[in-house]
Amino acid sequence: MHANVHVIGDAAGQANFKALHDPFWVRWSLVGVAVGFIVLFLCVPLGLVLYQAFSKGWQAYWTALAQPDAIAAMQLTLVVALITVPLNTVFGVAAAWAITRFEFWGKSLLTTLIDLPFSVSPVISGLIFVLMFGAQGWFGQWFSAHDIKVIFAVPGIVLATIFITFPFVARELIPLMQEMGSEEEEAALSLGASGWKTFFLVTLPNIKWALLYGVLLCNARAMGEFGAVSVVSGHIRGVTNTLPLHVEVSYNDYDVIGAFSSASILAGLAIVTLVLKSFLEWKQARV
Amino acid sequence: MTQSNIMPGFRPALAYTLFYLCLVVLIPLSTLVFKSLQLSWTDYLEIISNTRVVSSFRVSFGTSLIAALVAGLFGFVIAWVLVRYPFPGKRFLDALIDLPFALPTAVAGVILATIFQPSGLLGKWLMSSFGVQVAYKPLGIVVALIFIGIPFVVRTIEPVLQEFDTTMEEAASSLGATRLQVFTQVIFPNIFPALLTGVSLAFARGVGEYGSVIFIAGNLPYVSEIVPLLIITKLEQYQYAGATAIALTMLLVSFLLLLIVNLLQLWARRRSGQI
Numbered sequence: 267m268h269a270n271v272h273v274i275g276d277a278a279g280q281a282n283f284k285a286l287h288d289p290f291w292v293r294w295s296l297v298g299v300a301v302g303f304i305v306l307f308l309c310v311p312l313g314l315v316l317y318q319a320f321s322k323g324w325q326a327y328w329t330a331l332a333q334p335d336a337i338a339a340m341q342l343t344l345v346v347a348l349i350t351v352p353l354n355t356v357f358g359v360a361a362a363w364a365i366t367r368f369e370f371w372g373k374s375l376l377t378t379l380i381d382l383p384f385s386v387s388p389v390i391s392g393l394i395f396v397l398m399f400g401a402q403g404w405f406g407q408w409f410s411a412h413d414i415k416v417i418f419a420v421p422g423i424v425l426a427t428i429f430i431t432f433p434f435v436a437r438e439l440i441p442l443m444q445e446m447g448s449e450e451e452e453a454a455l456s457l458g459a460s461g462w463k464t465f466f467l468v469t470l471p472n473i474k475w476a477l478l479y480g481v482l483l484c485n486a487r488a489m490g491e492f493g494a495v496s497v498v499s500g501h502i503r504g505v506t507n508t509l510p511l512h513v514e515v516s517y518n519d520y521d522v523i524g525a526f527s528s529a530s531i532l533a534g535l536a537i538v539t540l541v542l543k544s545f546l547e548w549k550q551a552r553v
Numbered sequence: 554m555t556q557s558n559i560m561p562g563f564r565p566a567l568a569y570t571l572f573y574l575c576l577v578v579l580i581p582l583s584t585l586v587f588k589s590l591q592l593s594w595t596d597y598l599e600i601i602s603n604t605r606v607v608s609s610f611r612v613s614f615g616t617s618l619i620a621a622l623v624a625g626l627f628g629f630v631i632a633w634v635l636v637r638y639p640f641p642g643k644r645f646l647d648a649l650i651d652l653p654f655a656l657p658t659a660v661a662g663v664i665l666a667t668i669f670q671p672s673g674l675l676g677k678w679l680m681s682s683f684g685v686q687v688a689y690k691p692l693g694i695v696v697a698l699i700f701i702g703i704p705f706v707v708r709t710i711e712p713v714l715q716e717f718d719t720t721m722e723e724a725a726s727s728l729g730a731t732r733l734q735v736f737t738q739v740i741f742p743n744i745f746p747a748l749l750t751g752v753s754l755a756f757a758r759g760v761g762e763y764g765s766v767i768f769i770a771g772n773l774p775y776v777s778e779i780v781p782l783l784i785i786t787k788l789e790q791y792q793y794a795g796a797t798a799i800a801l802t803m804l805l806v807s808f809l810l811l812l813i814v815n816l817l818q819l820w821a822r823r824r825s826g827q828i
Contacts, residue, residue, distance in 0.1 A: 285722075285725070285726030285730055285731055285732045285734075285735050286719075286722055286723065286726050286732075286735075287732070288637075288732060289732070293638055296630055296633060296634050296638070297634050297638055297640055299627070299630050299634075300627075300630050300631040300633075300634040300635070300646075301634075301646065303627050303630075303631065303703075304631065304646050304649060304650070306675075307699070307700055307703070308649050308650075308652050308653075309649070310668065310674070310675075311661070311664040311665065311668065311700075312652070314664055314667060314668060314674065315660070315664060318667065357569070357570065357573045360565075360566045360569045360570050360573075361566075361570040361574075363562060363566045364563065364566040364567040364570050365570075367560050367562075367563070368560065368563045368567070370563075370567065376570070376571075376574075379574060379578070379579070380574065382578060382582070383578060385757060385807070385808075385811070386582070386761070386804065387760070387761025387762075387763070387780075387781055387800075387803065387804075388658075388761065388762075388763055388764070388781070389761070389763050389781035389782075389784050389785060389800075390585070390761070390781075390784070390800045390803070390804065393585070393784060393788065393796060393797070393800055394581040394582055394584050394585055395581060396788060396793075397581075397584040397585065397588050397793065397797065398580075398581055398584050400793070402791075402793055403584070404584060425577075425581075428577050429577055429578060429581060432577060432578055448560060451560065452559060452560070455559045455560070455561070456559060460561075461561030461562050464561075465562075483654075486655050489657070490655075490656070490657025490658070490659075490660070491657070492657060492658045492659040492662075492763065492764035493658065493762075493763035493764050493781065496763070496764075496785070497785060497788065509657075510657045510658075510659040510660070510764070511659070513657075513659045513660060513663060514659050514663075514768075517663045517666075517768065525663055526663070529659075529660045529663060529664070532656070532657045532659075532660045533656060533660055535655075535657075536652065536655035536656040536657070536660075537655075539655045540648055540649070540651055540652065540655050541648075543648075543651065543655075544648045
């Protein structure tokens with residue numbers, strides 16, 4: 267970009283050169299506004315989590331995290347992510363394979379429907395599962411007759427999280443596999459490789475970074491989801507509180523250390539996610 | 554892409570995709586429609602025209618609109634600076650933009666409430682210097698939604714700015730345009746459709762947002778109660794029909810607004826000659 271600017275500048279003279287660059291004061295005031303905004307809105311909040319979490323020292327921090335309720339919340343969050351992420355990953359790969367490797371009627375509608383959960387408010391995402399499985403819901407009576415709890419129990423939390431994180435993997439894979447085309451796979455198949463062999467040896471190595479990227483975002487959202495889970499969980503301490511819900515409950519109880527120690531774990535997760543994300547973007551750009 | 558006959562797995566892949574989509578997304582979402590069909594038209598109108606419900610819609614859509622516009626302004630400046638100017642620490646700041654995507658909304662909520670409450674880091678300063686209280690007021694909702702909306706704007710504008718053909722700027726300047734003219738008449742019209750997309754994404758997300766808002770909002774009925782919170786309140790009172798009617802209305806209004814934005818965008822693209 268800069269090289270072009272100089273060539274034109276030389277050819278057309280100094281007067282025109284000016285119109286291609288922002289004046290010095292504009293440049294630095296814009297940088298000032300942008301950096302100021304990012305520091306105030308993004309850096310300060312991150313720092314504040316740690317400041318609040320450690321405001322009564324290490325001891326209080328660890329005691330808060332070692333509470334049975336906090337540990338139960340962490341375990342539940344892990345369990346939910348461990349169920350949700352693999353299911354949505356398998357779906358994402360299957361959907362991307364069907365959509366990018368074949369032509370069929372209704373394909374663009376299907377692609378639109380896959381994105382649907384993104385445009386639904388988290389609270390509504392929770393509500394629909396209450397309508398299905400709640401006491402007055404479609405299947406509520408059958409489930410309560412068989413003594414299976416879905417709402418205000420772990421299955422409801424898992425279902426709502428699956429709904430919320432449904433599009434993540436498919437959404438990363440579809441554009442990439444579309445762009446890649448299927449020549450390499452066709453070559454492998456015509457040389458006699460089986461379908462699964464072609465997928466694992468040809469497709470997977472090509473999509474692995476995008477796949478991991480989708481899995482990463484899916485996991486971050488699965489562990490951090492609040493609105494949808496809050497509707498179906500019932501906030502039973504030590505039983506149906508995920509880590510974000512534990513933050514809420516502790517905060518509402520004025521338990522600052524409890525809330526912010528758990529929040530610091532989730533903020534750490536967010537930072538790890540961002541670092542890995544930058545790494546995967548860099549890897550993907552080099553493929 | 555031509556149809557290839559040797560690619561395997563079409564039937565199982567599509568069958569599984571459709572099965573899982575129906576099971577996890579479509580059937581659950583259809584409950585919203587079926588449940589509201591049980592309501593008579595007059596019942597529905599009565600629920601929706603309730604002043605507390607109307608106020609919550611005004612609060613949700615109003616604060617989301619203001620926040621999306623502010624995020625649009627700052628997001629544009631940030632994207633511009635990140636794409637066009639070299640300065641130290643740029644890569645780090647660029648990666649940090651996605652923080653609101655990655656940070657669980659409940660964490661964002663408690664942090665923002667702590668910072669902006671009257672005794673908080675910024676809250677105290679804003680109160681003593683300007684007499685402005687942010688937390689527990691509609692302004693607090695706006696602040697939370699700006700936080701949530703900023704990455705949508707930056708990440709939509711960035712790629713368009715990166716791919717912007719600078720020869721257009723050069724052409725304009727060699728025809729004697731000033732820098733301001735180049736910006737307002739060449740660059741901005743080309744970036745505008747992306748800006749519109751970013752702002753509408755931020756707006757759509759803001760309307761449905763719950764976690765980051767409820768801690769800072771104060772949740773006072775008629776004043777700072779958002780629609781998602783009202784849905785939860787109705788559910789807690791076992792008013793399933795009321796919750797469903799409000800939820801369906803919110804979804805329909807959001808879809809309608811997105812449709813209008815898409816049409817606007819088409820118009821903006823046509824006007825700037827991108828189609």
